Amino acid sequence: MAYSENKPARSNWLLIVIVLIIVALIAFYFLRGKSNPEVVAEAASDSSTVESTINAQWSGVDQMNLPIERYDELEDADIEVHGNEQYAIYSISEAVLFDSGQSQLKTGADAKLQSVAKSAKQRYPGTEIRVLGHTDASGDKASNKQLAEARAEAVKSWLTSKGDVNPDRISINPIGESEPVATNSTEAGREQNRRVEIAIKKK
Template structure:
């Protein structure tokens, strides 16, 4: 499956985030990256010198069918916030919420949005990241990375991806 450009979303806040084509260069299959400030193995980082994709499994952040952050999620988000602030100061951030295909598409999109908003709220309230830098993109079930036919595949599909880019002025 080609997922180099896996996500098409409509978001009214994206106009302040630059043109869509600016984000088209983000390869969600980018190679893994190692940052010394990310010490938690639950945080998968991919990217290059222009952007990073911080991916967290839904069970790390949320209970099943919930959008309230679990206890313990804060330590993981602290590492992401530190890395984003250190490496992408002033750059734009998109938070993508993904679900599996269980339930209706509408429910999944709503849950994905609520989860992405919860992460955004944590980053702005506790991670010292300006809300004006962040947009939320609820993907729902439309961009699976694995089969929804198996429990293991569905688990891989339930995730939050935080994509941070360098500022155009860097």
């Protein structure tokens, strides 16, 4: 009689053990990719390859070596356009879009970006877009690149949400301080270097 009373308890214990083993196996199956160095390394390599490919496609974008272009629809003195047969680069001063050291767009930035979005849509509909973030050489290089990235992301977000740009057509490149268009030894030069560029592939 004592044997019959202990049997259900033993069965329940075995059932609990089996369930725990199954749960552990499921968890191991789903988490092994995250903890597997080879999987992580492969994912990082793929990401790096994609980024390198995109960067190579935009290697010809260099405002310093492109002549100024005049677009009749752009009457705003704060927006300057440089270009060639392949690219058009809309350049806007940092002070127009952002407060010093900040990555949140100013209220007045909407009108500037709207002008660029309309011009780009009118002239180059459906083409690829690259947002380039530039800073001056003041401060820490790594911090400057982080700020450039945050600002480029802010402009990208605006273009996709308010400028009717397909997210699949737009990418960013946080250049930081590495491509100045003027000297960093004067305030006037540093102001020129702090800018956001919206590059458009013409074809």
